[in-house]
Amino acid sequence: MRSIEWQNGAVTMIDQRLLPTTFQMLECAECEDVAEAIRDMVIRGAPAIGAAAAFGMALAAQRSKARSRNDLLSDLHAAAETLRAARPTAVNLSWAVSRMMACAEEETDPAAIRDTLLQSAQALADEDVEINKQLGKHGAALVQDGDTILHHCNTGALATVDYGTALGVIRTAHEQGKEVHVLVDETRPRLQGARLTTWELQQQGIPFTLIADNAAGHFMRSGRVDIVLVGADRVAANGDVANKIGTYKLALAAQDNGIPFYPCVPTSTIDLSLSNGDEIPIEERPCEEVTRVTYQGQAIAPERVNVANPAFDVTPHRLVSGIVTENGIAYPPFTLNLRRMVERSSKTGRLTEIERGQ
Secondary structure (H helix, E strand, O other), X not given: OOOEEEEOOEEEEEOOOOOOOOOOEEEEOOHHHHHHHHHOOOOOOHHHHHHHHHHHHHHHHHHOOOOOHHXXXXXXXXXXXXXXXXXXXXXXXXXXXXXXXXXXXXXXOHHHHHHHHHHHHHHHHHHHHHHHHHHHHHHHOOOOOOOEEEEOOOOOHHHOOOOOOHHHHHHHHHHOXXXXXXXXXXXXXXXXXXXXXXXHHHHHOOOEEEEOHHHHHHHHHOOOOOEEEEOOOEEEOOOOEEXXXXXXXXXXXXXXXXXXXXXXXXXXXXXXXXXXXXXXXXOEOOOHHHHOOEEOOEEOOXXXXXXXXXXXXXXXXXXXXXXXXXXXXXXXXXXXXXXXHHHHHHHHOXXXXXOOOO
């Protein structure tokens, strides 16, 4: 099933905070509920956040009591600001909100705006699934039979509407009959690897081993990793990649050991307006995410300890072997080739029937 859907006039999503022990859907009846779900990581992963923002805009239009076009657009602008503020690093969020506002501003009648936004949100969700499958096909060409793949955070169906980005590549390789094994970083402090990636791999029957984050370098140095696949929340025009905290260290270790390092992203995650990664805003998460972790039932840190908790880090493009997208794999020079990937998506709008595999 999909991580997020429109059902009975509301937005429903898998509550990822409860996995792997409890599978439960959360219903959002208001746009503010969607923003809170994004902020509190009920739903997470750049593509999934983008879809949530799109459905949040559709929900805002449905709930607005405005009778005129101008009043409705005013309500939608307010909703857009609420959603954009939920999480600053993932560019898919602002991309989806801007796409929905553009659709709304093309219409002249309030009823048409409401209908268009709902249809556009559903189309964005449907496109995400097809894009991920196409991305998976391109990325699977990098994976050889018998490979051990190091993976960080969660990039599967839970991080998208369905199928996944980096985990979608692994899933495609597995479906092609390749025997692969995944080393899953636990991904502190919220443990998306331990809680979510392992759960997804179990559902798909893909062999894996969970490792502590700090063990990744050991496995690379000892020759037990063939390729590193990660996702991303924003990619700058020069190929600098913002991803879950800890990714930069993986890229350094991969380069030192001659291991290819590939972020896997839809072109909607590429932000050509930013020249390099220094311009990417890095979200600072609450200190409780670090201090509330326990060991043998006891808090791991003393009370009132100072905490820094950046959610993402930036991997410089010099450490990146290539960037897998739905339009192919971008290799250096990234400034040229990432733009080509984005422009191809802009020209085609949606995937062609051939790219959909039909």
